[in-house]
Amino acid sequence: MKGRNMTRWRDPAKDPRQQPKSNLITAEGAQRLRGILDHLARVKRPALSAKVGEAAAQGDRSENADYTYNKKELGRVLGRIRYLTKRLDELQVVDRLPADTGKVFFGAFVELEDDNGETLSLRIVGHDETDTRKRWISVDAPLAQALLGKAVDDDVTVAAPGGQQEYIVTAVHYAPIT
Missing domain, CATH: 1.10.287.180 (Transcription elongation factor, GreA/GreB, N-terminal domain)
Structure with a gap:
């Protein structure tokens, strides 16, 4: 198959874009x-x-x-x-708060601290509302998957392109539901 719209072949079994959202x-x-x-x-x-x-x-x-x-x-x-x-x-x-607001679930605002003491604030949202400027990440992202169910002072290890990243959850809160 030739043409200007052809891209390189990717194995569908390993392509992250093929995973269901x-x-x-x-x-x-x-x-x-x-x-x-x-x-x-x-x-x-x-x-x-x-x-x-x-x-x-x-x-x-x-x-x-x-x-x-x-x-x-x-x-x-x-x-x-x-x-x-x-x-x-x-x-x-999702228009309700989780039963345990002390843990990380969908819609949570989370603050993390890495090994160097730097703080990372993010929110876990749906695939359709991710925004890198606001630091809203998809619930399907590896970091979000690692955070789900964690509470304050829990350690989180995430596989990143540069190697394993380790964080500590320092705060979890949710936006008020109106």
Whole structure:
């Protein structure tokens, strides 16, 4: 198989992208996804449809860059709407605090300290709401998997690309559910 879209072959059994993702999401994450879907369906799609119609009315579509661009953009938006609609149906919203808020579970804000005394703050969220700037990691991530069920002062060992990383859990808290 040749072509410009060909990538290197990966063994499906060892490819982490092939592992099933959890279908958990926080209530605020689900609300954010619904907001994006609503904006795309009610604002973006009608505006692009109007632009495509105006560009099509100008005549020859084969040399009309405005038509071509807006048609591609409309297809991208429609694909995103289909994906979000399907994904929101699959997701399970976690809108309750765990029974034991002293341990790390889904939705927890966790503070860790490494061997050098440096502090790492993160939150365990669903795959669809990860954000590296906020340090929100997926519940499917190796660090999150190692943290689940741990309490304050527990040791955590994680296999990292640079070798084993060891942390101590220094704090666990949850956002208030409204």
